[in-house]
Amino acid sequence: MARALYKGLLLIADGLGDRPVPEMGRKTPLEYAATPTLDRLAREGECGLMDPIAPGIRAGSDTAHLAILGYDPYRVYQGRGPFEALGIGMEVRGGDVALRCNFSTVDAEMRVIDRRAGRITDGTRELAEAVNGVVIDGVQCFFKESVAHRGALVLRGEGLSHRITDVDPHAEGKPIHAARPLDSDDPAAVRTAQVVNAFVRLSYERLNDHPVNRARREQGLPPANIILPRGAGVAPHLEPFPQKHGMTAVAVVETGLIRGIARFVGMDTLDAPGATGGVDTDYASIADTLARALQRYDFVLCNVKSPDLCGHDRNPHLKAQAIEQIDGLVARLLEGYREPFYLVFTGDHSTPCSVGDHSGDPVPVLLHGPDLRGDEVLRFHEYACARGALGRLRGGDLVPILTQLMGVQEKFGA
Amino acid sequence: MARALYKGLLLIADGLGDRPVPEMGRKTPLEYAATPTLDRLAREGECGLMDPIAPGIRAGSDTAHLAILGYDPYRVYQGRGPFEALGIGMEVRGGDVALRCNFSTVDAEMRVIDRRAGRITDGTRELAEAVNGVVIDGVQCFFKESVAHRGALVLRGEGLSHRITDVDPHAEGKPIHAARPLDSDDPAAVRTAQVVNAFVRLSYERLNDHPVNRARREQGLPPANIILPRGAGVAPHLEPFPQKHGMTAVAVVETGLIRGIARFVGMDTLDAPGATGGVDTDYASIADTLARALQRYDFVLCNVKSPDLCGHDRNPHLKAQAIEQIDGLVARLLEGYREPFYLVFTGDHSTPCSVGDHSGDPVPVLLHGPDLRGDEVLRFHEYACARGALGRLRGGDLVPILTQLMGVQEKFGA
Numbered sequence: 001m002a003r004a005l006y007k008g009l010l011l012i013a014d015g016l017g018d019r020p021v022p023e024m025g026r027k028t029p030l031e032y033a034a035t036p037t038l039d040r041l042a043r044e045g046e047c048g049l050m051d052p053i054a055p056g057i058r059a060g061s062d063t064a065h066l067a068i069l070g071y072d073p074y075r076v077y078q079g080r081g082p083f084e085a086l087g088i089g090m091e092v093r094g095g096d097v098a099l100r101c102n103f104s105t106v107d108a109e110m111r112v113i114d115r116r117a118g119r120i121t122d123g124t125r126e127l128a129e130a131v132n133g134v135v136i137d138g139v140q141c142f143f144k145e146s147v148a149h150r151g152a153l154v155l156r157g158e159g160l161s162h163r164i165t166d167v168d169p170h171a172e173g174k175p176i177h178a179a180r181p182l183d184s185d186d187p188a189a190v191r192t193a194q195v196v197n198a199f200v201r202l203s204y205e206r207l208n209d210h211p212v213n214r215a216r217r218e219q220g221l222p223p224a225n226i227i228l229p230r231g232a233g234v235a236p237h238l239e240p241f242p243q244k245h246g247m248t249a250v251a252v253v254e255t256g257l258i259r260g261i262a263r264f265v266g267m268d269t270l271d272a273p274g275a276t277g278g279v280d281t282d283y284a285s286i287a288d289t290l291a292r293a294l295q296r297y298d299f300v301l302c303n304v305k306s307p308d309l310c311g312h313d314r315n316p317h318l319k320a321q322a323i324e325q326i327d328g329l330v331a332r333l334l335e336g337y338r339e340p341f342y343l344v345f346t347g348d349h350s351t352p353c354s355v356g357d358h359s360g361d362p363v364p365v366l367l368h369g370p371d372l373r374g375d376e377v378l379r380f381h382e383y384a385c386a387r388g389a390l391g392r393l394r395g396g397d398l399v400p401i402l403t404q405l406m407g408v409q410e411k412f413g414a
Numbered sequence: 415m416a417r418a419l420y421k422g423l424l425l426i427a428d429g430l431g432d433r434p435v436p437e438m439g440r441k442t443p444l445e446y447a448a449t450p451t452l453d454r455l456a457r458e459g460e461c462g463l464m465d466p467i468a469p470g471i472r473a474g475s476d477t478a479h480l481a482i483l484g485y486d487p488y489r490v491y492q493g494r495g496p497f498e499a500l501g502i503g504m505e506v507r508g509g510d511v512a513l514r515c516n517f518s519t520v521d522a523e524m525r526v527i528d529r530r531a532g533r534i535t536d537g538t539r540e541l542a543e544a545v546n547g548v549v550i551d552g553v554q555c556f557f558k559e560s561v562a563h564r565g566a567l568v569l570r571g572e573g574l575s576h577r578i579t580d581v582d583p584h585a586e587g588k589p590i591h592a593a594r595p596l597d598s599d600d601p602a603a604v605r606t607a608q609v610v611n612a613f614v615r616l617s618y619e620r621l622n623d624h625p626v627n628r629a630r631r632e633q634g635l636p637p638a639n640i641i642l643p644r645g646a647g648v649a650p651h652l653e654p655f656p657q658k659h660g661m662t663a664v665a666v667v668e669t670g671l672i673r674g675i676a677r678f679v680g681m682d683t684l685d686a687p688g689a690t691g692g693v694d695t696d697y698a699s700i701a702d703t704l705a706r707a708l709q710r711y712d713f714v715l716c717n718v719k720s721p722d723l724c725g726h727d728r729n730p731h732l733k734a735q736a737i738e739q740i741d742g743l744v745a746r747l748l749e750g751y752r753e754p755f756y757l758v759f760t761g762d763h764s765t766p767c768s769v770g771d772h773s774g775d776p777v778p779v780l781l782h783g784p785d786l787r788g789d790e791v792l793r794f795h796e797y798a799c800a801r802g803a804l805g806r807l808r809g810g811d812l813v814p815i816l817t818q819l820m821g822v823q824e825k826f827g828a
Contacts, residue, residue, distance in 0.1 A: 019785050019786070020786075049803070049805065058818050059825070060828040073826070383803070386802075391805055
């Protein structure tokens with residue numbers, strides 16, 4: 001495999017972009033924060049604004065990372081199921097059909113008493129283990145619990161289709177639905193619906209008298225005695241990222257979602273000890289893990305989650321603090337890894353504190369490394385980057401920009 | 415239907431963009447014009463340059479509006495016919511086949527004497543009424559006259575195709591052609607050609623001795639005794655704009671073309687009393703109609719035609735005056751509608767006075783409303799906007815940018 005002339009790091013501060021915050025003098029949290037290292041890199045490098053998917057599009061973290069890694073999310077993202085499964089760290093391979101699921105409560109006539117089984121929190125791992133790994137008609141059925149009453153089902157086998165209806169009736173008091181093929185002439189959809197219906201029956205048989213549910217009934221709680229799938233999606237076959245670019249690649253991850261996406265595109269993953277995905281994460285440990293990753297791999301992806309959480313919580317001061325911690329992370333990395341390398345620092349989307357959710361505003365982006373043209377940007381924030389030499393990019397532009405600088409990109413043409 | 419957190423207005427000054435005008439000291443008409451309101455909005459908001467379709471592409475008003483409304487004109491715009499029909503206010507539905515037509519003069523052997531029937535101006539409405547609404551082989555045939563010898567034919571029915579040749583031989587002294595299917599194995603094209611040929615024969619039968627033509631013969635004028643179709647196109651099935659974006663939408667229109675496009679994409683339309691589509695239009699009435707529209711709808715589209723006419727007429731001073739009138743229109747609107755809302759002000763293409771036609775130069779674009787980052791642009795014109803934070807956008811970016819700010823856009827992903 002081709003080795004890079006220079007290593008490349010794509011460091012993503014989740015939800016980095018923001019809008020002017022009145023109590024910060026109409027600065028954004030990034031502008032308000034003290035970020036001496038990022039500012040120095042901005043002075044030395046090139047800046048711009050980046051739309052993760054396209055201008056104005058409100059990206060999720062999943063679709064944004066797919067786009068940034070060079071995969072078209074409108075083509076790849078066919079139904080929530082696979083990404084729900086990836087998000088809780090399940091393995092999803094190209095061709096797998098995955099479904100979002102609820103643990104629910106049904107009566108003996110299969111009428112839904114509680115779609116969320118009393119919002120069950122404890123015992124779902126044991127319940128999941130009771131059904132995980134069953135094989136139905138040659139199809140492997142992997143089930144894993146998520147938070148509370150949620151979970152995901154991954155079906156692996158030949159000739160499956162995601163074009164089936166939901167089992168979850170989306171209402172209480174109604175009988176569960178049978179999964180049906182959207183097109184009854186489609187043998188893959190017919191078979192997949194049969195497998196899903198058999199899995200649902202099996203879940204009732206194995207869960208109804210499960211010790212967890214016996215205990216719940218004794219406490220007067222509704223039993224989580226069935227698993228109701230919905231939102232089937234198929235995971236497309238992708239060209240693995242390392243193969244596509246001719247380089248080794250690893251993701252240093254904090255959260256299940258990013259781990260799932262990294263594995264889905266064929267990247268290795270590395271956990272930073274003490275990384276929590278929260279504002280209490282161990283930034284120094286992430287920096288040290290990145291330094292080790294850059295020793296071993298050509299390309300490193302890293303997502304630090306904390307700024308996004310502060311945006312969702314509408315807490316601009318905490319967001320500025322998280323950004324300052326990330327600035328320190330970069331400083332420590334540059335101390336710990338002394339070889340010249342290319343860094344792209346950006347966000348996967350904006351999470352403005354005034355919105356409390358992902359917005360379609362572009363995010364600032366910074367490119368640093370040897371042999372760049374540079375520009376006149378002196379600080380790293382939304383306003384300053386709008387005047388940078390990178391202009392207004394899209395997420396899918398970042399990896400080609402990195403790989404051509406790293407010396408791993410083949411010339412297209414003669 | 416989801417209601418917007420904020421209303422949105424997309425205000426398009428037709429043909430706004432221009433090139434430096436020597437007699438204006440190399441300013442553009444927009445730069446030369448006094449536009450205090452647009453300049454204030456530029457200072458408070460964010461600016462950029464916008465390519466309606468893509469950089470360098472010379473857009474028509476029809477294709478530009480389709481692109482700006484988020485429909486790919488290369489997919490949607492299959493032949494001029496449907497847009498010619500839309501432009502004269504005919505209803506065109508997805509699946510309809512539409513053709514441009516001429517009233518022509520033929521002799522008894524169906525040889526074309528005059529393709530334009532002496533550039534007939536009077537009586538075409540009566541002639542159109544003689545053929546409009548006929549049903550041939552189950553296909554409804556709607557015909558409407560346009561200016562002078564022009565008109566449009568809309569065919570509505572099952573199993574039609576636009577893949578047929580022209581009846582109009584495009585030359586005088588030659589016999590009319592029979593419409594033929596481009597592929598003789600395509601039953602829809604075979605049938606459509608038969609219907610068109612039957613319509614042409616019927617037009618001759620009904621028009622040759624029509625009182626309008628008897629009168630023309632008496633005056634020594636060539637009779638408009640046949641209708642010759644050409645340029646068949648099919649109107650694609652589109653997801654209606656309000657449904658696609660989950661918001662109510664209306665167009666305040668001056669011209670038939672914009673009315674047709676608005677209806678085609680499923681938007682309501684509102685006429686401003688006194689709006690003429692000319693330089694004599696009632697700008698104040700348009701402003702007042704916009705204020706009413708913003709009260710009632712989530713999203714409002716408006717096109718003001720006058721700058722384009724001045725560009726076609728190569729009259730930069732008249733164009734600057736038209737732009738000043740539009741600046742006043744915006745000021746009056748802001749007086750009349752006092753709620754915070756998002757405004758995108760731009761053009762649908764450039765119509766430089768030095769060219770006298772649409773060019774592929776980008777147009778300035780301005781975004782104004784609450785909670786924006788802003789930039790350092792102080793005036794609204796082509797040069798100043800080139801340095802704005804919006805960078806260089808495409809027409810199709812504008813609606814997503816608006817809908818994410820308005821709070822009606824669903825997040826794509828998790």
